[in-house]
Amino acid sequence: MSACIKVDGLKKYYGDVKAVDGISFEVEQGTIFGMLGRNGAGKTTTIETLIGLTDRTGGHIEVLGLDPAQDLEELKERIGVQLQSPVLFSHLTVKETLDLFASFYENPIEPEEVIEMLGLKDKENSSMDSLSGGQFHRVAVALAIISNGDIIFLDEPTTGLDPQARRKVWDTIARLKEKGKTIFLTTHFMDEAEILCDSLVIIDSGKLIAEGSPEDLINQYFAEQTIEFVNSNLDQGLLQGYENLNGVLQLEHYKNKNLVKLHTDDASTTIKELIDFSCKTGNTIEKLQLRKPGLEDLFLKLTGSEIKDEEF
Amino acid sequence: MKSFKSLFLANVKQYIRDGGTVFLTLIFPIILVVIFGFLFNEKTSETAFNIGIVEADNEIYQSVVNTLSESFNLITYDRSVNMEVLENGEIDILLALPDIDLEEFKDKEKYEIEVFYDSTKENSVIISGIIKNFFLEFEDTISGKERKISLIEKSIKDEEKVNRFNYLLPGVLALTITQLGLLGSLDFLSLREKKIIKSLSVTPLSRRMLFLSELVLRVIIAFVQTIIILVSARLLFGVTTVGNPIYLILMVLLGALTFTSIGYLLICFVKSFVAGNLLLQIIILIMMFLSGIFFPIETLPAYLKPITKVIPLSYFGDALRQVMLGLKGDYGMHMNIIILSFVLVLSSIITFRLWKWE
Numbered sequence: 001m002s003a004c005i006k007v008d009g010l011k012k013y014y015g016d017v018k019a020v021d022g023i024s025f026e027v028e029q030g031t032i033f034g035m036l037g038r039n040g041a042g043k044t045t046t047i048e049t050l051i052g053l054t055d056r057t058g059g060h061i062e063v064l065g066l067d068p069a070q071d072l073e074e075l076k077e078r079i080g081v082q083l084q085s086p087v088l089f090s091h092l093t094v095k096e097t098l099d100l101f102a103s104f105y106e107n108p109i110e111p112e113e114v115i116e117m118l119g120l121k122d123k124e125n126s127s128m129d130s131l132s133g134g135q136f137h138r139v140a141v142a143l144a145i146i147s148n149g150d151i152i153f154l155d156e157p158t159t160g161l162d163p164q165a166r167r168k169v170w171d172t173i174a175r176l177k178e179k180g181k182t183i184f185l186t187t188h189f190m191d192e193a194e195i196l197c198d199s200l201v202i203i204d205s206g207k208l209i210a211e212g213s214p215e216d217l218i219n220q221y222f223a224e225q226t227i228e229f230v231n232s233n234l235d236q237g238l239l240q241g242y243e244n245l246n247g248v249l250q251l252e253h254y255k256n257k258n259l260v261k262l263h264t265d266d267a268s269t270t271i272k273e274l275i276d277f278s279c280k281t282g283n284t285i286e287k288l289q290l291r292k293p294g295l296e297d298l299f300l301k302l303t304g305s306e307i308k309d310e311e312f
Numbered sequence: 313m314k315s316f317k318s319l320f321l322a323n324v325k326q327y328i329r330d331g332g333t334v335f336l337t338l339i340f341p342i343i344l345v346v347i348f349g350f351l352f353n354e355k356t357s358e359t360a361f362n363i364g365i366v367e368a369d370n371e372i373y374q375s376v377v378n379t380l381s382e383s384f385n386l387i388t389y390d391r392s393v394n395m396e397v398l399e400n401g402e403i404d405i406l407l408a409l410p411d412i413d414l415e416e417f418k419d420k421e422k423y424e425i426e427v428f429y430d431s432t433k434e435n436s437v438i439i440s441g442i443i444k445n446f447f448l449e450f451e452d453t454i455s456g457k458e459r460k461i462s463l464i465e466k467s468i469k470d471e472e473k474v475n476r477f478n479y480l481l482p483g484v485l486a487l488t489i490t491q492l493g494l495l496g497s498l499d500f501l502s503l504r505e506k507k508i509i510k511s512l513s514v515t516p517l518s519r520r521m522l523f524l525s526e527l528v529l530r531v532i533i534a535f536v537q538t539i540i541i542l543v544s545a546r547l548l549f550g551v552t553t554v555g556n557p558i559y560l561i562l563m564v565l566l567g568a569l570t571f572t573s574i575g576y577l578l579i580c581f582v583k584s585f586v587a588g589n590l591l592l593q594i595i596i597l598i599m600m601f602l603s604g605i606f607f608p609i610e611t612l613p614a615y616l617k618p619i620t621k622v623i624p625l626s627y628f629g630d631a632l633r634q635v636m637l638g639l640k641g642d643y644g645m646h647m648n649i650i651i652l653s654f655v656l657v658l659s660s661i662i663t664f665r666l667w668k669w670e
Contacts, residue, residue, distance in 0.1 A: 076516040089508065103319075
């Protein structure tokens with residue numbers, strides 16, 4: 001696989017404000033690439049420089065072997081873009097809007113197919129100004145997909161969608177990947193990035209602070225995992241026994257729920273010994289789970305703050 | 313071409329489905345026609361004069377009666393008629409015709425036709441003069457005399473078709489197309505403000521295509537407005553225009569392009585829709601009053617007259633007047649076309665230099 005997007009030392013300054021400050025990354029062809037960051041971190045600015053909507057202050061960009069600053073016309077033919085809050089002809093219907101955008105591309109996907117993909121069938125004859133925020137957002141995603149471009153840029157594709165519609169968009173993104181498309185998406189939903197993305201970057205204040213696949217990043221920053229279980233016959237001796245299991249770094253005990261949390265750096269050994277220990281002492285444990293830290297935890301660790309929906 | 317067609321149709325749908333815009337662009341010309349029609353569509357003096365005749369059934373007067381009845385309302389009375397018919401305005405003049413016998417005509421010294429009129433009434437005085445001449449000719453006819461000098465009336469203008477409203481109608485059309493062209497550029501400001509242009513600019517659609525589809529729609533609306541103005545003026549006020557329709561089409565096209573181009577040039581100097589709207593309304597108002605499309609240039613103070621000559625609407629209105637009415641204008645037709653074309657080219661060049669898509 002080769003990289004279809006190469007960004008090297010990208011800078012975009014607005015006067016004294018450094019919206020993007022020297023970031024570098026590569027996106028492999030046929031993968032789903034995510035860019036995570038808080039509001040104002042520089043995600044949209046980065047996307048806009050990649051699609052040629054904004055000039056860059058410095059650095060090098062190559063998208064499908066083209067420089068957006070120089071080969072924009074050619075590039076536009078080969079990519080599909082969903083802007084964060086697009087404005088469209090308010091009096092056209094959904095179908096008419098999709099037909100219009102399809103006519104801009106040489107080899108578009110049939111509007112009917114895109115309507116089907118995003119579950120917009122019952123809204124195809126509704127005018128754009130009658131759509132709810134979520135429906136409008138899905139049309140915006142549909143307009144990017146209809147291009148049949150090699151790379152689909154999606155800026156916050158599921159913001160404002162209900163859980164069902166989010167799933168629909170996720171399915172659509174997964175289907176696009178199956179078709180060999182590359183998807184570049186920005187998001188502030190950690191679960192979305194974790195489920196969809198093959199690789200991702202986290203940016204903060206215009207700088208890249210982490211890069212890799214979700215698993216690698218979590219493993220890189222979080223060596224430990226957490227084993228949780230409930231035991232209704234807990235006593236001091238048992239707790240001491242659990243704490244002495246191999247791999248256990250720390251024990252947490254929640255008395256009111258009879259819940260025990262074991263933080264371990266060797267989950268498989270600890271679990272095996274926990275089961276052996278339970279059998280030996282004749283103590284039954286319930287609701288056994290192994291928890292891994294998620295991107296949310298990673299983000300918190302890296303930026304020192306949580307992303308909240310209200311920020312968007 | 314495919315994207316142009318789709319974008320053009322999208323523009324048409326967007327325009328038609330926006331009831332307010334349709335109302336303003338299509339109903340406004342009708343409102344202008346109605347206002348100007350009611351104010352200025354006075355009939356050109358076809359005032360009917362009523363002539364009373366006594367003793368008209370003599371055969372010799374048959375030709376007189378026939379000729380008079382072509383131009384006047386004739387009412388016949390017998391000799392017992394009372395002068396009250398004159399006083400109460402029933403008739404403007406009363407002719408008491410003597411009984412003439414043709415065989416005795418040459419021998420008889422003279423005949424007297426009594427003409428009764430009310431000297432306090434303007435119509436009576438005018439008509440008595442006309443009637444005097446009329447009977448001199450009548451005498452020549454029955455006595456077989458031939459006059460050496462006769463008057464032949466020739467109008468240098470097609471006057472009967474030109475009244476004040478006819479004269480103003482090209483001005484109404486010129487103003488409508490000027491407004492369409494100038495205010496049409498506001499659509500672009502609105503697109504820019506609403507960021508539709510940004511949303512379209514991530515697609516391969518060229519901005520030239522976006523501009524072109526807007527322009528074509530504007531020219532088509534200009535033609536629809538022209539038809540509406542001409543048809544409503546005809547249906548509501550019976551106004552007809554002469555002149556070659558092809559020249560009219562070409563003139564409307566040139567005007568629509570020129571004023572659209574000026575509109576786009578003007579909005580280069582503003583950032584928001586509100587500011588653009590204000591600027592264009594002021595310019596339209598100035599052009600309307602100082603271009604001479606509604607008010608004769610002669611009535612303007614001397615210091616304002618030079619301004620008329622730098623206002624493109626002056627030349628457009630003048631050209632339309634020449635094309636629609638076949639009248640000689642204030643400027644030569646060639647001059648009008650050259651100036652409008654020059655303005656079109658110049659404003660286009662400057663616009664291309666100053667233009668900002670976003």
